[in-house]
Amino acid sequence: MIAFTASDRRNAVVAGLALGALALALFSPGLLNDPDTWWHVKVGGWILDHHQAPRVDLWSYSRAGAAWTAHEWLSEALMAAAYRLAGWAGVTALCGAAFSLATWLMGRRLARDLEGTLLLVVLVLGLSLMGGSLLARPHLLALPVLVAWVGGLMAARDRGTAPSPWLCALMVLWANLHGGWAFGLAIAGPFGLEALIAARPGARLKVARDWGLFGTLALACAALTPFGLEGVMFPIQQLSMKSLAGIGEWRPADFSRLEPMEIALLALIGLALTRPIKLPPVRLALLVGMIHLALSHGRHQMLLGVVGPMLLAAPLANALAAPREASAPGRWVGALAAGLAVALLMLRLALPITRGDSANAPMSALDSVPAAVRASPVLNDYGFGGYLIWRDVRPYVDSRAELYRDAFLDHYGSLAAGDAGALEATLAARRVGWTIFPPGAPAVALMDREPGWTRIHADRFAVVHARTQP
Numbered sequence: 001m002i003a004f005t006a007s008d009r010r011n012a013v014v015a016g017l018a019l020g021a022l023a024l025a026l027f028s029p030g031l032l033n034d035p036d037t038w039w040h041v042k043v044g045g046w047i048l049d050h051h052q053a054p055r056v057d058l059w060s061y062s063r064a065g066a067a068w069t070a071h072e073w074l075s076e077a078l079m080a081a082a083y084r085l086a087g088w089a090g091v092t093a094l095c096g097a098a099f100s101l102a103t104w105l106m107g108r109r110l111a112r113d114l115e116g117t118l119l120l121v122v123l124v125l126g127l128s129l130m131g132g133s134l135l136a137r138p139h140l141l142a143l144p145v146l147v148a149w150v151g152g153l154m155a156a157r158d159r160g161t162a163p164s165p166w167l168c169a170l171m172v173l174w175a176n177l178h179g180g181w182a183f184g185l186a187i188a189g190p191f192g193l194e195a196l197i198a199a200r201p202g203a204r205l206k207v208a209r210d211w212g213l214f215g216t217l218a219l220a221c222a223a224l225t226p227f228g229l230e231g232v233m234f235p236i237q238q239l240s241m242k243s244l245a246g247i248g249e250w251r252p253a254d255f256s257r258l259e260p261m262e263i264a265l266l267a268l269i270g271l272a273l274t275r276p277i278k279l280p281p282v283r284l285a286l287l288v289g290m291i292h293l294a295l296s297h298g299r300h301q302m303l304l305g306v307v308g309p310m311l312l313a314a315p316l317a318n319a320l321a322a323p324r325e326a327s328a329p330g331r332w333v334g335a336l337a338a339g340l341a342v343a344l345l346m347l348r349l350a351l352p353i354t355r356g357d358s359a360n361a362p363m364s365a366l367d368s369v370p371a372a373v374r375a376s377p378v379l380n381d382y383g384f385g386g387y388l389i390w391r392d393v394r395p396y397v398d399s400r401a402e403l404y405r406d407a408f409l410d411h412y413g414s415l416a417a418g419d420a421g422a423l424e425a426t427l428a429a430r431r432v433g434w435t436i437f438p439p440g441a442p443a444v445a446l447m448d449r450e451p452g453w454t455r456i457h458a459d460r461f462a463v464v465h466a467r468t469q470p
Contacts, residue, residue: 008333009115009116010111010114010115010116010119011111011333011334012333013107013111013115013116013119013120013123014103014104014107014108014110014111014119014123015104015107015333015334015336015337016337017103017107017120017123017124017127018100018101018103018104018107018337018341019100019337019340019341019344021099021100021102021103021127022096022097022099022100022103022341022344022345023344024099024134025092025095025096025099025100025134026092026093026096026344026345026347026348027348028134030134030135031092031095031096031134031135031136032088032091032092032135032136032353032355033135033358033359033360034135034136034137034360035360035361035383035384035385035386035387035398035399036135036137036386036399037079037091037135037136037137037386038360038361038386038387038389038390039059039385039386039389039390039398039399039400040072040075040076040079040136040137040138040386041076041079041080041083041091041390042059042080042389042390043059043070043073043076043080044073044075044076044077044078044079044080044081044083045080045083045084046058047070047073047076047077047080048077048080048081048084052226053070053073053226053227054068054070054073055067055068055069055070055227056068057400057403059389059394059395059398060385060389060394060395060396060397060398060403061377061394061395061396061430062395062396062397062404062408062430063403063404063408064394066403068400068402068403069227069230069231069234069402071178071179071225071227071231071234072138072177072178072179073176073225073226074173074176074177075137075138075141075142075177075178076138078094078141079091079094079095079136079138079141082094086349087352087353088352088353088355089348089349089351089352089353090349091136092136092348092353093345093348093349094141095136095140095141096345096348097341097345098140098141098143098144099130099134099140099143100341101144102143102144102146102147102306103123103127105144105147105148105151106123106126106147106151106306106309106310107119107123109147109151109154109310109313110122110123110309110310110313112313113313113314113316113317114313114316114317118316118317118320122309122312122313122316123309125260125263125264125267125305125309126305126306126308126309127305128260128263128264128305129260129261129264129294129301129302129304129305129308130143130301130302130305130306131260132259132260132298132301132302133249133299133301133302138177138178139178139180139299139302141177141178142174142177142178142180142181143302143306145170145173145174145177145184146174146180146183146184146303146306147306148170149167149170149171149174149184149187150184150187150306150307150310151310152164152167152170153167153187153188153191154191154310156191156195157191157194157195160195160198161210162192162195162207162210162211162213162214163188163211163214165214165217167214167218168214168217168218168221169221170184171184171185171218171221171222172221172222172224174222175221175222175223175224175225175231176224176225179234179235179238180303181222181235182222182235182236183303184218185215185218185219185222187286187307188211188214188215188218189215190282190283190285190286191211191282192207192208192211192212192214192215193282194280194282194283195207195211196208196211197282219232234402237402238401238402241401241402241405241406242406243401243405243406243409243410243413244401246409246413247399247401248298249297249298249299250297250298250299251297251298252295252296252297252298253294253295253296253298253301260301261294261295261301264304264308265291268312271316271319275319275320276319277312277315277316277319278315278318278319279311279312279315283311286307286311287307287308287311287312290303290304290307290308291304291308357459357461358461359383359438359461360383360384360386360387361387361461362384362387362436362459362461362462363387364457364459364461364462365436365457365459365461365462365463365464366387366388366391366393366436366462368456368457368464369434369436369456369457369464369466373433373434373456373466374393374434375433376431376432376433376434376467377394377396377430377431377432377433378393378394378395378396378432378433378434378435378436379396379415379423379426379427379430379432379434379435379436379443380395380396380397380435380436380437381416381436381437381438381441381443381462382397382398382399382412382416383399383438384436384437384462385397385398385399386398386399388436396412396426396430396432397409397412411426415443416437416441416442416443417442418442418443418445418446420446423443423446423447423450424450427450432467433466433467434456434464434465434466434467435447435453435464435465436462436463436464437462437463438461438462438463439458439459439460439461439462439463441463444463444465447463447465448465450465451469452467452468452469453465453466453467453468454466454468
């Protein structure tokens with residue numbers, strides 16, 4: 001008869017949730033429901049063919065030749081390689097594996113302090129905050145790096161030392177996968193400050209030196225990309241853009257309906273009102289800052305879902321007097337989970353994914369456009385740009401906000417919102433030959449009344465107008 005230890009139970013909870021996260025990602029239809037996925041794979045294919053990262057725009061006509069920092073080039077190359085090997089099932093498998101690995105790494109860290117139901121609830125709440133970002137995009141491939149980085153910083157504090165220089169190897173990988181590396185560098189500061197405050201007066205100079213050297217090395221590693229200093233400056237330049245506020249993932253949290261963010265906050269408030277949860281001042285400030293970011297920008301809920309549980313695990317264990325026992329690796333649990341994970345991945349790869357019309361992929365609408373018309377400049381919806389790039393149609397605009405910048409996006413926002421003057425000026429200045437917008441877009445009503453234009457296609461996803469007069 002097999003005797004299950006507390007360590008086995010912890011490992012089973014973590015492995016079970018990692019497998020659940022894998023199954024959710026592999027078989028969720030929403031994983032590919034993002035317009036960016038189309039152009040990421042397209043750009044990645046160019047990178048594989050040319051063995052370099054692009055430095056100028058090669059895919060739109062309105063910004064053709066303009067400088068562009070393809071800061072997610074490694075993720076795009078990996079996504080394109082997965083697509084070439086196994087189609088969209090390959091892309092799904094790659095992203096699902098990354099999400100599952102991040103879940104496992106995070107669970108292993110939490111299992112140092114939590115077990116049983118408490119471990120399950122905290123990890124599920126953290127994962128629920130990531131649900132809105134469960135999309136086949138570069139940030140998902142960088143998620144395991146984020147978890148490992150935060151875990152490495154916390155492990156250094158547990159040891160009472162500065163992080164190992166080897167942790168900076170993660171920064172090299174992160175900086176080439178996704179621009180979120182800047183957050184990793186920023187979060188190292190509070191942990192360094194905490195170490196400085198906790199050190200004896202005579203040891204503070206050494207602590208400041210060790211953590212300062214680590215931060216300097218990490219920053220230097222972030223510059224080890226095809227773009228060097230330009231890549232280091234990219235996150236700062238992007239965050240300075242005012243037009244980000246108009247993009248869905250950069251908008252503040254919406255509490256008009258019950259969502260995971262509200263559930264997590266209510267659970268934390270309820271527990272704090274009934275139990276004495278105590279965080280060190282610096283970690284409390286960091287948690288409050290993370291909550292502020294998550295409330296201000298929806299995309300940062302994923303960051304809170306990773307950092308929040310890891311910061312709260314030990315204080316929750318103390319507040320609830322949860323038993324603690326060193327967690328052994330649990331080889332038999334790991335072997336079983338690995339086998340099931342491989343089986344799930346093989347099942348996903350054995351079931352090809354066929355994609356059809358969707359809100360971000362107006363396939364039928366684009367097929368209806370005659371080749372001669374399609375060769376002329378198009379005025380398109382922001383969300384359709386990625387699919388147009390995939391189909392080798394150069395869009396007027398797509399979701400690469402950092403390429404188009406504020407002035408361009410402000411002008412586009414005006415015409416998309418129904419500004420007749422802005423629309424007509426763009427049609428003339430760009431010599432637009434056809435337009436494609438969702439049926440409910442204000443621009444559709446304007447185009448219906450525009451002289452010299454006619455509808456050539458309409459379905460529930462897109463309406464196409466074409467010029468009838470030169």
